[in-house]
Amino acid sequence: MAGVDVSADPRPEARTPTLPEQRAPSSDETELRLPRARACPLDPPADYQRLRDIDPVARLAFPDGSHGLLLSRYDDVRSVLADPRVSSARSLGSNPVRVPPPEVRDLMRIRPGQFIGMDPPEHTRYRRLLTGRFTVRRMNALAPRVEQIVADHLDAMREMPRPVDLVQAFALPVPSMVICELLGVPYSDRALFQRRTRALLSMTTDGPTIVRVRDEMNDYMLTLVRAKRQRPEDDLLSGLAGRQDEHGGLTDEELVNIGNLLLVAGHETTANMLALGTLALLSHPAQLAVLRTDPSLVDQAVEELLRYLSIVQFGLVRTATEDLDVHGRPVSAGTPIVASIASANRDSRQFPDADELDVTRRYSPHLAFGHGVHQCLGQQLARVEMKVGFRALLERFPSLRLAVPLADVHMRDEMFIYGVHDLPVTWDDDGP
Amino acid sequence: MRVVVDVARCRGAGLCTLTAPDVFDQDEEEGTVVVLDDEPPPPLHQAVLAAARLCPNAVIRVEDA
Numbered sequence: 449m450a451g452v453d454v455s456a457d458p459r460p461e462a463r464t465p466t467l468p469e470q471r472a473p474s475s476d477e478t479e480l481r482l483p484r485a486r487a488c489p490l491d492p493p494a495d496y497q498r499l500r501d502i503d504p505v506a507r508l509a510f511p512d513g514s515h516g517l518l519l520s521r522y523d524d525v526r527s528v529l530a531d532p533r534v535s536s537a538r539s540l541g542s543n544p545v546r547v548p549p550p551e552v553r554d555l556m557r558i559r560p561g562q563f564i565g566m567d568p569p570e571h572t573r574y575r576r577l578l579t580g581r582f583t584v585r586r587m588n589a590l591a592p593r594v595e596q597i598v599a600d601h602l603d604a605m606r607e608m609p610r611p612v613d614l615v616q617a618f619a620l621p622v623p624s625m626v627i628c629e630l631l632g633v634p635y636s637d638r639a640l641f642q643r644r645t646r647a648l649l650s651m652t653t654d655g656p657t658i659v660r661v662r663d664e665m666n667d668y669m670l671t672l673v674r675a676k677r678q679r680p681e682d683d684l685l686s687g688l689a690g691r692q693d694e695h696g697g698l699t700d701e702e703l704v705n706i707g708n709l710l711l712v713a714g715h716e717t718t719a720n721m722l723a724l725g726t727l728a729l730l731s732h733p734a735q736l737a738v739l740r741t742d743p744s745l746v747d748q749a750v751e752e753l754l755r756y757l758s759i760v761q762f763g764l765v766r767t768a769t770e771d772l773d774v775h776g777r778p779v780s781a782g783t784p785i786v787a788s789i790a791s792a793n794r795d796s797r798q799f800p801d802a803d804e805l806d807v808t809r810r811y812s813p814h815l816a817f818g819h820g821v822h823q824c825l826g827q828q829l830a831r832v833e834m835k836v837g838f839r840a841l842l843e844r845f846p847s848l849r850l851a852v853p854l855a856d857v858h859m860r861d862e863m864f865i866y867g868v869h870d871l872p873v874t875w876d877d878d879g880p
Numbered sequence: 881m882r883v884v885v886d887v888a889r890c891r892g893a894g895l896c897t898l899t900a901p902d903v904f905d906q907d908e909e910e911g912t913v914v915v916l917d918d919e920p921p922p923p924l925h926q927a928v929l930a931a932a933r934l935c936p937n938a939v940i941r942v943e944d945a
Binding site: 529530572575576578579580581582583584585587811813817818819820821823824825827828831 | 891892893894897898901905906907908909910911912930933934936937938
Protein backbone atom coordinates (compact mmCIF):
# COMPACT_ATOMS: atom_id res chain seq x y z
CA MET A 449 0.00 0.00 0.00
CA ALA A 450 1.12 3.54 -0.55
CA GLY A 451 3.37 4.82 2.18
CA VAL A 452 4.66 1.48 3.44
CA ASP A 453 8.10 0.92 2.01
CA VAL A 454 9.76 -2.01 3.74
CA SER A 455 13.00 -1.64 1.80
CA ALA A 456 13.63 1.61 3.64
CA ASP A 457 14.03 -0.20 6.94
CA PRO A 458 17.44 -1.82 7.37
CA ARG A 459 16.45 -3.84 10.44
CA PRO A 460 16.26 -7.56 9.78
CA GLU A 461 12.86 -8.02 11.34
CA ALA A 462 11.40 -5.46 8.96
CA ARG A 463 12.61 -7.26 5.85
CA THR A 464 9.95 -9.90 5.95
CA PRO A 465 7.79 -9.87 2.86
CA THR A 466 4.66 -7.82 3.21
CA LEU A 467 1.68 -7.78 0.96
CA PRO A 468 1.99 -6.24 -2.48
CA GLU A 469 0.32 -3.03 -3.56
CA GLN A 470 -2.73 -4.36 -5.29
CA ARG A 471 -4.91 -7.02 -3.76
CA ALA A 472 -8.28 -8.36 -4.49
CA PRO A 473 -10.62 -6.95 -1.85
CA SER A 474 -11.59 -8.78 1.29
CA SER A 475 -12.21 -12.10 -0.45
CA ASP A 476 -8.46 -12.76 -0.46
CA GLU A 477 -7.83 -15.08 2.45
CA THR A 478 -4.13 -14.30 2.63
CA GLU A 479 -4.89 -10.75 3.73
CA LEU A 480 -4.36 -10.04 7.38
CA ARG A 481 -7.58 -9.43 9.30
CA LEU A 482 -7.61 -8.29 12.92
CA PRO A 483 -6.58 -11.37 14.92
CA ARG A 484 -9.46 -12.55 17.10
CA ALA A 485 -9.06 -16.29 17.66
CA ARG A 486 -7.79 -17.01 21.17
CA ALA A 487 -6.10 -20.30 22.01
CA CYS A 488 -6.62 -19.56 25.71
CA PRO A 489 -9.40 -17.26 26.93
CA LEU A 490 -6.93 -15.41 29.17
CA ASP A 491 -4.40 -14.73 26.41
CA PRO A 492 -4.64 -12.38 23.43
CA PRO A 493 -5.00 -14.02 20.01
CA ALA A 494 -1.88 -16.09 19.35
CA ASP A 495 -1.28 -14.41 15.97
CA TYR A 496 0.02 -11.34 17.78
CA GLN A 497 3.16 -13.20 18.84
CA ARG A 498 4.04 -13.82 15.20
CA LEU A 499 3.17 -10.24 14.23
CA ARG A 500 5.38 -8.79 16.95
CA ASP A 501 8.26 -10.97 15.80
CA ILE A 502 8.08 -10.70 12.04
CA ASP A 503 5.56 -8.02 11.00
CA PRO A 504 5.24 -5.37 13.73
CA VAL A 505 3.79 -2.78 11.34
CA ALA A 506 1.46 -5.07 9.43
CA ARG A 507 -0.83 -4.25 6.57
CA LEU A 508 -4.33 -4.80 7.89
CA ALA A 509 -7.47 -5.44 5.86
CA PHE A 510 -10.61 -3.86 7.27
CA PRO A 511 -13.93 -5.68 6.76
CA ASP A 512 -15.14 -2.91 4.44
CA GLY A 513 -12.29 -3.62 2.01
CA SER A 514 -10.11 -0.68 3.03
CA HIS A 515 -6.61 -1.08 4.43
CA GLY A 516 -4.53 0.27 7.24
CA LEU A 517 -1.83 -0.77 9.66
CA LEU A 518 -1.81 -3.01 12.71
CA LEU A 519 0.79 -2.20 15.38
CA SER A 520 1.64 -5.01 17.78
CA ARG A 521 4.83 -3.97 19.58
CA TYR A 522 4.87 -2.01 22.81
CA ASP A 523 7.19 0.78 21.64
CA ASP A 524 5.21 1.40 18.45
CA VAL A 525 1.81 1.34 20.13
CA ARG A 526 3.00 3.67 22.87
CA SER A 527 4.61 6.18 20.54
CA VAL A 528 1.69 6.32 18.11
CA LEU A 529 -0.84 6.88 20.90
CA ALA A 530 1.21 9.86 22.09
CA ASP A 531 1.86 11.27 18.62
CA PRO A 532 0.04 14.58 18.00
CA ARG A 533 0.07 13.86 14.26
CA VAL A 534 -2.16 10.87 14.86
CA SER A 535 -5.84 11.66 15.17
CA SER A 536 -8.67 10.16 17.18
CA ALA A 537 -11.19 12.37 15.45
CA ARG A 538 -10.83 10.93 11.98
CA SER A 539 -10.93 7.31 13.01
CA LEU A 540 -14.58 6.60 13.64
CA GLY A 541 -15.28 5.21 10.18
CA SER A 542 -12.49 2.65 10.45
CA ASN A 543 -13.80 -0.40 12.24
CA PRO A 544 -11.41 -3.38 12.15
CA VAL A 545 -14.08 -5.80 13.37
CA ARG A 546 -17.24 -5.21 11.37
CA VAL A 547 -18.66 -3.12 8.57
CA PRO A 548 -20.73 -0.53 10.43
CA PRO A 549 -24.42 -0.98 9.55
CA PRO A 550 -25.72 1.75 7.21
CA GLU A 551 -28.15 3.03 9.85
CA VAL A 552 -25.21 3.84 12.10
CA ARG A 553 -23.30 6.07 9.69
CA ASP A 554 -24.91 9.20 11.02
CA LEU A 555 -23.94 8.21 14.57
CA MET A 556 -20.29 8.11 13.61
CA ARG A 557 -20.14 11.86 13.33
CA ILE A 558 -18.66 13.13 16.57
CA ARG A 559 -21.15 15.16 18.60
CA PRO A 560 -20.37 17.98 21.02
CA GLY A 561 -19.04 16.54 24.26
CA GLN A 562 -17.87 13.20 22.83
CA PHE A 563 -14.30 14.04 23.68
CA ILE A 564 -12.80 10.56 23.18
CA GLY A 565 -13.31 11.12 19.45
CA MET A 566 -11.76 14.59 19.39
CA ASP A 567 -8.27 15.96 18.98
CA PRO A 568 -6.78 18.98 20.77
CA PRO A 569 -7.82 21.73 21.19
CA GLU A 570 -11.49 20.61 21.23
CA HIS A 571 -10.55 17.58 23.32
CA THR A 572 -8.54 19.71 25.72
CA ARG A 573 -11.48 21.85 26.73
CA TYR A 574 -13.66 18.93 27.81
CA ARG A 575 -10.82 17.10 29.46
CA ARG A 576 -10.00 20.24 31.49
CA LEU A 577 -13.56 20.43 32.74
CA LEU A 578 -13.34 16.85 33.99
CA THR A 579 -9.82 16.00 35.16
CA GLY A 580 -10.21 17.83 38.45
CA ARG A 581 -13.10 15.52 39.32
CA PHE A 582 -11.07 12.32 38.88
CA THR A 583 -7.83 13.08 40.72
CA VAL A 584 -5.97 10.51 42.80
CA ARG A 585 -6.93 12.44 45.93
CA ARG A 586 -10.64 12.57 45.12
CA MET A 587 -10.77 8.94 44.10
CA ASN A 588 -8.91 7.83 47.23
CA ALA A 589 -11.44 9.81 49.25
CA LEU A 590 -14.15 7.61 47.73
CA ALA A 591 -12.47 4.44 49.02
CA PRO A 592 -14.52 4.17 52.24
CA ARG A 593 -17.76 4.37 50.28
CA VAL A 594 -16.46 1.84 47.74
CA GLU A 595 -15.52 -0.46 50.64
CA GLN A 596 -19.06 -0.21 51.97
CA ILE A 597 -20.62 -0.96 48.59
CA VAL A 598 -18.28 -3.91 48.11
CA ALA A 599 -19.01 -5.27 51.59
CA ASP A 600 -22.77 -4.99 51.10
CA HIS A 601 -22.61 -6.94 47.85
CA LEU A 602 -20.31 -9.61 49.27
CA ASP A 603 -22.60 -9.99 52.31
CA ALA A 604 -25.54 -10.52 49.99
CA MET A 605 -23.54 -12.92 47.83
CA ARG A 606 -22.77 -15.18 50.83
CA GLU A 607 -26.47 -15.76 51.32
CA MET A 608 -27.15 -16.76 47.72
CA PRO A 609 -27.58 -20.37 46.62
CA ARG A 610 -24.39 -21.64 45.02
CA PRO A 611 -23.10 -21.53 42.40
CA VAL A 612 -23.33 -17.76 42.16
CA ASP A 613 -22.77 -15.68 39.03
CA LEU A 614 -20.02 -13.34 40.18
CA VAL A 615 -20.82 -10.88 37.38
CA GLN A 616 -24.38 -10.24 38.56
CA ALA A 617 -23.64 -10.52 42.28
CA PHE A 618 -20.50 -8.43 42.45
CA ALA A 619 -18.52 -7.38 39.38
CA LEU A 620 -21.28 -5.49 37.57
CA PRO A 621 -23.29 -3.93 40.44
CA VAL A 622 -20.31 -2.53 42.37
CA PRO A 623 -18.91 -0.19 39.69
CA SER A 624 -22.45 0.57 38.51
CA MET A 625 -23.42 1.83 41.94
CA VAL A 626 -20.17 3.77 42.34
CA ILE A 627 -20.50 5.61 39.03
CA CYS A 628 -24.20 6.28 39.67
CA GLU A 629 -23.42 7.96 42.97
CA LEU A 630 -20.53 9.92 41.49
CA LEU A 631 -22.48 11.19 38.48
CA GLY A 632 -25.85 11.51 40.16
CA VAL A 633 -27.65 8.85 38.10
CA PRO A 634 -30.38 6.93 39.97
CA TYR A 635 -29.08 3.43 40.69
CA SER A 636 -32.63 2.14 40.36
CA ASP A 637 -32.23 2.71 36.60
CA ARG A 638 -29.25 0.35 36.35
CA ALA A 639 -31.05 -2.39 34.42
CA LEU A 640 -31.79 0.14 31.69
CA PHE A 641 -28.30 1.51 31.22
CA GLN A 642 -26.61 -1.86 31.67
CA ARG A 643 -28.76 -3.36 28.92
CA ARG A 644 -28.19 -0.39 26.62
CA THR A 645 -24.45 -0.47 27.23
CA ARG A 646 -24.35 -4.17 26.38
CA ALA A 647 -26.16 -3.50 23.11
CA LEU A 648 -23.91 -0.61 22.09
CA LEU A 649 -20.64 -2.38 22.89
CA SER A 650 -21.49 -5.59 21.08
CA MET A 651 -20.14 -6.11 17.57
CA THR A 652 -23.23 -8.13 16.65
CA THR A 653 -25.99 -5.61 17.42
CA ASP A 654 -27.93 -4.72 14.27
CA GLY A 655 -28.13 -1.16 12.97
CA PRO A 656 -31.74 -0.33 13.86
CA THR A 657 -31.18 -1.55 17.42
CA ILE A 658 -28.05 0.58 17.81
CA VAL A 659 -29.98 3.65 16.63
CA ARG A 660 -32.90 2.95 18.96
CA VAL A 661 -30.67 2.29 21.98
CA ARG A 662 -28.64 5.42 21.30
CA ASP A 663 -31.85 7.46 21.14
CA GLU A 664 -33.07 5.93 24.40
CA MET A 665 -29.80 6.75 26.11
CA ASN A 666 -29.87 10.34 24.87
CA ASP A 667 -33.50 10.82 25.93
CA TYR A 668 -32.78 9.35 29.34
CA MET A 669 -29.72 11.52 29.94
CA LEU A 670 -31.43 14.67 28.64
CA THR A 671 -34.22 14.24 31.18
CA LEU A 672 -31.63 13.78 33.89
CA VAL A 673 -29.55 16.78 32.78
CA ARG A 674 -32.60 19.03 32.77
CA ALA A 675 -33.49 17.86 36.26
CA LYS A 676 -29.94 18.64 37.44
CA ARG A 677 -30.17 22.14 35.96
CA GLN A 678 -33.45 22.76 37.77
CA ARG A 679 -32.44 21.24 41.04
CA PRO A 680 -28.67 20.79 41.35
CA GLU A 681 -27.43 18.16 43.74
CA ASP A 682 -24.01 17.29 45.10
CA ASP A 683 -22.90 15.21 42.14
CA LEU A 684 -20.72 15.44 39.06
CA LEU A 685 -23.48 16.06 36.51
CA SER A 686 -24.90 18.93 38.55
CA GLY A 687 -21.42 20.37 38.93
CA LEU A 688 -20.80 20.17 35.19
CA ALA A 689 -24.19 21.73 34.45
CA GLY A 690 -23.26 24.75 36.55
CA ARG A 691 -19.65 24.96 35.42
CA GLN A 692 -18.48 27.97 33.41
CA ASP A 693 -15.24 28.28 31.51
CA GLU A 694 -13.95 30.78 28.94
CA HIS A 695 -16.39 29.30 26.42
CA GLY A 696 -19.36 29.75 28.75
CA GLY A 697 -21.31 26.81 30.07
CA LEU A 698 -21.94 23.39 28.58
CA THR A 699 -25.02 22.90 26.41
CA ASP A 700 -27.61 20.22 27.08
CA GLU A 701 -26.25 18.23 24.14
CA GLU A 702 -22.72 18.40 25.50
CA LEU A 703 -23.87 17.34 28.96
CA VAL A 704 -25.89 14.45 27.54
CA ASN A 705 -22.92 13.14 25.56
CA ILE A 706 -20.45 13.60 28.41
CA GLY A 707 -22.89 12.01 30.86
CA ASN A 708 -23.46 8.95 28.68
CA LEU A 709 -19.76 8.56 28.00
CA LEU A 710 -18.91 8.64 31.71
CA LEU A 711 -21.80 6.34 32.61
CA VAL A 712 -20.91 3.69 30.03
CA ALA A 713 -17.14 3.86 30.47
CA GLY A 714 -17.54 4.15 34.23
CA HIS A 715 -19.21 0.82 34.85
CA GLU A 716 -18.59 -1.54 31.95
CA THR A 717 -14.80 -1.48 31.97
CA THR A 718 -14.28 -1.97 35.69
CA ALA A 719 -17.02 -4.61 35.82
CA ASN A 720 -15.16 -6.65 33.25
CA MET A 721 -11.81 -6.20 34.96
CA LEU A 722 -13.30 -7.40 38.26
CA ALA A 723 -14.84 -10.51 36.75
CA LEU A 724 -12.08 -11.37 34.29
CA GLY A 725 -9.44 -10.54 36.91
CA THR A 726 -11.08 -12.96 39.33
CA LEU A 727 -11.12 -15.61 36.62
CA ALA A 728 -7.42 -15.01 35.95
CA LEU A 729 -6.55 -15.32 39.64
CA LEU A 730 -8.64 -18.46 40.12
CA SER A 731 -6.93 -19.94 37.06
CA HIS A 732 -3.46 -19.19 38.49
CA PRO A 733 -3.56 -20.82 41.94
CA ALA A 734 0.08 -20.09 42.74
CA GLN A 735 -0.38 -16.38 42.05
CA LEU A 736 -3.63 -16.36 43.98
CA ALA A 737 -1.81 -17.94 46.94
CA VAL A 738 0.89 -15.26 46.79
CA LEU A 739 -1.76 -12.54 46.89
CA ARG A 740 -3.73 -14.22 49.67
CA THR A 741 -0.56 -14.56 51.76
CA ASP A 742 0.32 -10.89 51.31
CA PRO A 743 -2.78 -8.79 50.57
CA SER A 744 -0.63 -5.65 50.47
CA LEU A 745 0.44 -6.84 47.00
CA VAL A 746 -2.99 -5.89 45.70
CA ASP A 747 -1.73 -2.60 44.19
CA GLN A 748 0.78 -4.48 42.06
CA ALA A 749 -1.69 -7.25 41.36
CA VAL A 750 -4.17 -4.74 39.93
CA GLU A 751 -1.56 -3.28 37.57
CA GLU A 752 -0.53 -6.78 36.54
CA LEU A 753 -4.10 -7.85 35.84
CA LEU A 754 -4.63 -4.70 33.79
CA ARG A 755 -1.53 -5.54 31.76
CA TYR A 756 -2.18 -9.24 31.46
CA LEU A 757 -5.85 -8.99 30.48
CA SER A 758 -6.00 -5.78 28.40
CA ILE A 759 -9.77 -5.78 28.07
CA VAL A 760 -9.86 -3.18 25.24
CA GLN A 761 -9.46 -6.18 22.99
CA PHE A 762 -9.74 -4.81 19.44
CA GLY A 763 -7.12 -2.10 19.86
CA LEU A 764 -7.41 1.66 19.58
CA VAL A 765 -8.01 3.07 16.10
CA ARG A 766 -6.23 6.22 15.02
CA THR A 767 -5.58 7.98 11.71
CA ALA A 768 -2.35 9.56 10.50
CA THR A 769 -3.05 13.23 9.71
CA GLU A 770 0.24 13.71 7.92
CA ASP A 771 3.01 11.55 6.48
CA LEU A 772 5.00 10.02 9.29
CA ASP A 773 7.29 7.17 10.27
CA VAL A 774 6.25 4.23 12.37
CA HIS A 775 9.03 1.83 13.32
CA GLY A 776 11.11 3.38 10.56
CA ARG A 777 8.44 2.84 7.94
CA PRO A 778 6.76 5.71 6.13
CA VAL A 779 3.03 5.93 6.73
CA SER A 780 1.03 8.21 4.48
CA ALA A 781 -1.50 10.75 5.71
CA GLY A 782 -4.98 9.32 6.00
CA THR A 783 -3.87 5.79 6.87
CA PRO A 784 -5.93 4.20 9.64
CA ILE A 785 -3.77 2.65 12.36
CA VAL A 786 -4.93 0.01 14.81
CA ALA A 787 -2.75 0.05 17.93
CA SER A 788 -3.13 -3.25 19.76
CA ILE A 789 -2.97 -2.63 23.48
CA ALA A 790 -3.43 -6.34 24.16
CA SER A 791 -0.41 -7.23 22.06
CA ALA A 792 1.74 -4.37 23.37
CA ASN A 793 1.10 -5.45 26.94
CA ARG A 794 2.40 -8.94 26.13
CA ASP A 795 5.51 -7.73 24.32
CA SER A 796 8.50 -9.51 25.87
CA ARG A 797 10.74 -6.69 24.61
CA GLN A 798 9.13 -4.54 27.31
CA PHE A 799 7.92 -7.02 29.92
CA PRO A 800 10.14 -9.94 30.93
CA ASP A 801 8.13 -13.18 30.81
CA ALA A 802 5.31 -11.15 29.33
CA ASP A 803 2.95 -14.10 29.07
CA GLU A 804 3.32 -14.93 32.77
CA LEU A 805 0.87 -13.50 35.26
CA ASP A 806 3.09 -12.26 38.10
CA VAL A 807 1.35 -10.29 40.85
CA THR A 808 4.71 -9.29 42.28
CA ARG A 809 5.78 -7.51 39.08
CA ARG A 810 7.04 -4.14 40.25
CA TYR A 811 7.32 -1.45 37.61
CA SER A 812 4.68 -2.01 34.97
CA PRO A 813 4.25 0.76 32.39
CA HIS A 814 1.35 -1.08 30.77
CA LEU A 815 -0.93 0.53 28.22
CA ALA A 816 -4.23 -0.87 29.48
CA PHE A 817 -5.57 2.66 30.01
CA GLY A 818 -4.12 3.87 26.73
CA HIS A 819 -1.41 6.54 26.41
CA GLY A 820 -1.21 10.16 25.34
CA VAL A 821 -3.89 12.81 25.81
CA HIS A 822 -6.71 10.26 25.71
CA GLN A 823 -5.34 8.05 28.47
CA CYS A 824 -8.30 6.98 30.59
CA LEU A 825 -9.88 9.80 32.58
CA GLY A 826 -11.35 7.40 35.14
CA GLN A 827 -8.27 5.24 35.70
CA GLN A 828 -7.80 6.29 39.34
CA LEU A 829 -11.41 5.43 40.10
CA ALA A 830 -10.95 2.05 38.40
CA ARG A 831 -7.84 1.41 40.48
CA VAL A 832 -9.61 2.16 43.76
CA GLU A 833 -12.54 -0.07 42.80
CA MET A 834 -10.26 -2.95 41.81
CA LYS A 835 -7.96 -2.69 44.83
CA VAL A 836 -10.88 -2.58 47.23
CA GLY A 837 -12.88 -5.15 45.30
CA PHE A 838 -10.23 -7.86 44.83
CA ARG A 839 -8.94 -7.49 48.37
CA ALA A 840 -12.36 -7.83 49.97
CA LEU A 841 -13.45 -10.65 47.67
CA LEU A 842 -10.40 -12.75 48.53
CA GLU A 843 -10.71 -11.97 52.24
CA ARG A 844 -14.38 -12.82 52.50
CA PHE A 845 -14.19 -15.95 50.32
CA PRO A 846 -11.03 -17.89 51.22
CA SER A 847 -12.19 -20.96 49.33
CA LEU A 848 -13.60 -19.17 46.27
CA ARG A 849 -13.32 -21.29 43.12
CA LEU A 850 -14.79 -21.70 39.66
CA ALA A 851 -17.95 -23.81 39.52
CA VAL A 852 -17.32 -24.76 35.87
CA PRO A 853 -14.14 -25.59 33.93
CA LEU A 854 -12.34 -22.58 32.45
CA ALA A 855 -13.17 -23.82 28.95
CA ASP A 856 -16.90 -23.57 29.72
CA VAL A 857 -16.84 -19.92 30.83
CA HIS A 858 -18.83 -17.76 28.42
CA MET A 859 -16.27 -15.24 27.14
CA ARG A 860 -17.12 -11.82 25.67
CA ASP A 861 -15.45 -12.52 22.31
CA GLU A 862 -17.87 -10.29 20.42
CA MET A 863 -17.78 -7.32 22.79
CA PHE A 864 -15.67 -4.19 22.41
CA ILE A 865 -14.66 -4.68 26.05
CA TYR A 866 -13.45 -8.24 26.71
CA GLY A 867 -14.41 -10.20 29.79
CA VAL A 868 -16.91 -12.85 30.80
CA HIS A 869 -20.67 -12.82 30.28
CA ASP A 870 -21.10 -14.72 33.50
CA LEU A 871 -18.79 -16.37 36.01
CA PRO A 872 -20.21 -19.26 38.05
CA VAL A 873 -18.29 -19.48 41.35
CA THR A 874 -18.72 -21.43 44.54
CA TRP A 875 -17.05 -21.77 47.96
CA ASP A 876 -17.06 -23.88 51.10
CA ASP A 877 -19.16 -23.18 54.15
CA ASP A 878 -16.24 -23.12 56.56
CA GLY A 879 -14.05 -20.09 56.78
CA PRO A 880 -14.95 -16.64 58.05
CA MET B 881 17.87 15.83 40.96
CA ARG B 882 15.66 18.66 39.77
CA VAL B 883 12.05 18.12 38.63
CA VAL B 884 10.53 20.36 35.95
CA VAL B 885 6.98 20.01 34.62
CA ASP B 886 5.13 21.45 31.64
CA VAL B 887 1.69 22.00 33.14
CA ALA B 888 0.24 23.20 29.82
CA ARG B 889 0.63 19.70 28.39
CA CYS B 890 -0.74 17.92 31.47
CA ARG B 891 -4.10 16.14 31.09
CA GLY B 892 -4.37 15.06 34.70
CA ALA B 893 -4.11 11.28 34.38
CA GLY B 894 -2.62 11.25 37.89
CA LEU B 895 0.04 8.59 37.36
CA CYS B 896 2.72 10.86 38.86
CA THR B 897 0.69 11.40 42.03
CA LEU B 898 0.02 7.69 42.24
CA THR B 899 3.67 6.77 41.71
CA ALA B 900 5.52 9.47 43.69
CA PRO B 901 2.98 11.06 46.05
CA ASP B 902 5.70 12.84 48.07
CA VAL B 903 6.82 14.73 44.99
CA PHE B 904 3.67 15.19 42.87
CA ASP B 905 0.10 16.19 43.59
CA GLN B 906 -2.80 17.35 41.43
CA ASP B 907 -4.48 20.74 41.39
CA GLU B 908 -7.78 20.51 43.24
CA GLU B 909 -9.79 22.14 40.43
CA GLU B 910 -7.88 21.42 37.22
CA GLY B 911 -6.43 18.04 38.12
CA THR B 912 -3.12 19.07 36.57
CA VAL B 913 0.27 18.31 38.09
CA VAL B 914 1.60 20.22 41.09
CA VAL B 915 5.22 19.68 42.14
CA LEU B 916 5.51 19.42 45.91
CA ASP B 917 9.27 19.01 45.99
CA ASP B 918 11.28 20.02 42.94
CA GLU B 919 14.56 18.79 44.47
CA PRO B 920 13.52 15.47 45.96
CA PRO B 921 15.99 13.54 48.15
CA PRO B 922 17.72 10.43 46.73
CA PRO B 923 15.36 7.87 48.30
CA LEU B 924 12.59 9.30 46.09
CA HIS B 925 14.59 9.41 42.85
CA GLN B 926 13.53 6.00 41.61
CA ALA B 927 9.85 6.83 42.04
CA VAL B 928 10.29 10.19 40.31
CA LEU B 929 11.99 8.58 37.34
CA ALA B 930 9.20 6.02 37.13
CA ALA B 931 6.61 8.80 37.24
CA ALA B 932 8.39 10.67 34.46
CA ARG B 933 8.47 7.52 32.35
CA LEU B 934 4.83 6.67 33.01
CA CYS B 935 3.44 10.12 32.24
CA PRO B 936 1.22 9.70 29.16
CA ASN B 937 2.02 13.19 27.92
CA ALA B 938 5.73 13.41 28.74
CA VAL B 939 5.08 16.37 31.03
CA ILE B 940 7.80 15.60 33.59
CA ARG B 941 11.46 16.35 32.95
CA VAL B 942 14.16 15.26 35.34
CA GLU B 943 17.47 17.14 35.28
CA ASP B 944 20.78 15.98 36.73
CA ALA B 945 19.35 12.54 37.29
